Amino acid sequence: MNLTDSINRPTLHEELVERLRNLVVEDVLKPGEKVPEKQLCDSLGVSRTPLREALKVLASEGFVVLQANRGARVASVTREELENTFPVLAALEQLAGELACQQMDVAEIQRIESSHKDMLSAYEARDRQAYFKANQDIHQALIKGARNDILENHHKLLAARVRRARFLANLSDERWAQAIDEHETMMELLKARDADGLGKAMKLHMMNKLSALVKALKPEVTPR
Amino acid sequence: MNLTDSINRPTLHEELVERLRNLVVEDVLKPGEKVPEKQLCDSLGVSRTPLREALKVLASEGFVVLQANRGARVASVTREELENTFPVLAALEQLAGELACQQMDVAEIQRIESSHKDMLSAYEARDRQAYFKANQDIHQALIKGARNDILENHHKLLAARVRRARFLANLSDERWAQAIDEHETMMELLKARDADGLGKAMKLHMMNKLSALVKALKPEVTPR
DNA sequence: AAAGTTAATTATGAATTCATTATTCAGTCA
DNA sequence: TGACTGAATAATGAATTCATAATTAACTTT
Structure with missing residues (x-):
């Protein structure tokens, strides 16, 4: 560079x-x-x-x-901070989705599809650990696929912030099923190389994750 | 917080x-x-x-x-870096525009309108210094108006990166006029509180800025 | 004189030291 | 007994010191 x-x-x-x-x-x-x-x-x-x-x-x-x-x-993880972080992260993922559709080659998409299948298996087995791993691999690969270092750096920091929140609330069965659905959709859109569609789907995916998280939090979670 | x-x-x-x-x-x-x-x-x-x-x-x-x-x-300012930075910045400005429409109060919008008028005056006088100042005030105020610290922080860093590029190419008369037009549009959309519209306008504004910049750069600008 | 090699100098990364600010705890007084 | 004061202790911010790596300069050797 x-x-x-x-x-x-x-x-x-x-x-x-x-x-x-x-x-x-x-x-x-x-x-x-x-x-x-x-x-x-x-x-x-x-x-x-x-x-x-x-x-x-x-x-x-x-x-x-x-x-x-x-x-x-x-630093503490507050509801307010999460409500600020997710929209920004969602905007970055939307951009990543758009770019990834244009930039990724076939082999990369196949590799994502493989991670996607791992994720589905993990869901069937209700293996949270494996699910998180596969899920992270997918998002990571989509970001990489956007071929944009700046995007990657900023995403990395925000994603790390958000990852801390998993200690605040459990993934509900309902949300888990919904997330799987959303990933199915994303996979379809990626294969169809529908840039706009994938971007919007990834943004929505993030914002739904926030909603579920906020719902699962106690009225006010403000650990010192 | x-x-x-x-x-x-x-x-x-x-x-x-x-x-x-x-x-x-x-x-x-x-x-x-x-x-x-x-x-x-x-x-x-x-x-x-x-x-x-x-x-x-x-x-x-x-x-x-x-x-x-x-x-x-x-760090050097390369064309590639700019081409990576602007889309990310554009995504953040889009988000800021959407949120600002929803969050800003009337007094704030009036203050932006005042900066907007300052900007127009500076343009009439072809006063680059004053133009940059007013322009930056507007963007800054819109970001502030989004009421999102995370967004503000990340925007600040990316905006600073991009600001360095002004030493690489001059603002052309053509681009300057176009930028003024875009700002007029943005102002209208803000006053109408058209969140989606303002978001898209701000994104477009950024991407047009990139286009103009890249066009004004020599074929390859890679200062040591 | 030019290229290569080695020694001297400089700059850097990291540890240590020093001065100052918080914090803790004992003692005093209400 | 409980709140306040002030000394003792600990922790922190910043300067300094030290060891090592990089750079420069000097010296060979041809």
Whole structure:
């Protein structure tokens, strides 16, 4: 793409950004919890400098909140935040759907169809773990298929935010069935290379996910 | 919104992020140029630690590129990057337009109309400086009007990226006139609170801006 | 003199140190 | 007993130091 980002060997703080972000997304570090610098340094075997650099980056990504002289806390997942995040994510997925229809080659679409079938099997077996995996593979592949780095980056951050919400509410049987339906539709539209249709379907899919999530949440979920 | 980000006094590295990002966006630090840590530390009167923290953040935002053991370079503005950025930005503006129609109050719309008139005056006077200012105010206000922090944050970063491109090509008379027309349309749709219409108009506005930009660029613009 | 090699210099990544700000806890007074 | 004050402790932000990698300069060798 450009001459300035050719090599880019992974540096210590980059590794830390990834690992810490995972700890937050995977709910190992709980929302509202203080991020104990010293403790983390010990357990990760690094000094405070790279760890703190990583925290600044995570703060700019919205996964932690920094308070001057009071360190970092894991950002909370609020209903309001979700209601803000999903529409943005939906807009990006809509764009991804449109572009993917135009850009993906046949082999890629077949690979998605394979993931789609894995997803259906997982649904039949009511295997949540496998379902989430296949589901994520599909969305990831569609994003990749859009051939747009900027889109991919921004999507990655928003998707990670939203993924944290799965610890707040369970996937209802009703929503699960609906999601499967929506995926069937998306698959058809992709194979037909209906760019506009797939975009709209993916947007709708996201917004329905939000509705289900909000419904499943207690009246007010605002963990510290 | 949540309890964890109540006070947030500005910290040194935050200031630096803002200032350095401005230096990049305002083309003081040129694309491809090395970012001289020591020099900047001296002229800004800070030590390397907060400056380097800021650079990590800017790297994650895409304004600089880090190479292990070789420091930071200002990210270049390539045609490809612009062609990737604009569609994403367009999608966000579309969403903003839709939400703004629903969320803005009458006083806000009037204030936008005032900026709109400023913009028209600037156009009549062919005052590029004033035009850019008014134009940016309008877009900014529409984003604010959407009442969505996530949208605002992501838009801010993408808009800053795109703003750098104004040093690559001049605004043609033809495009300028077209942009004014598009803004007239947008203003009408906003006043009519036509959410769908405004969204589409803003998306189109962005994509036309890209077209004009690409046309004005030399066949291949890939500054080092 | 030109190309290649090695030594000196510089710049960078990361650890450590230092100064300052929060926090905790003991002691005081109502 | 319970709220307030202030000292002791801990944690944080930022500067400094240290080790290493990259760059530059000097020196061969032909």
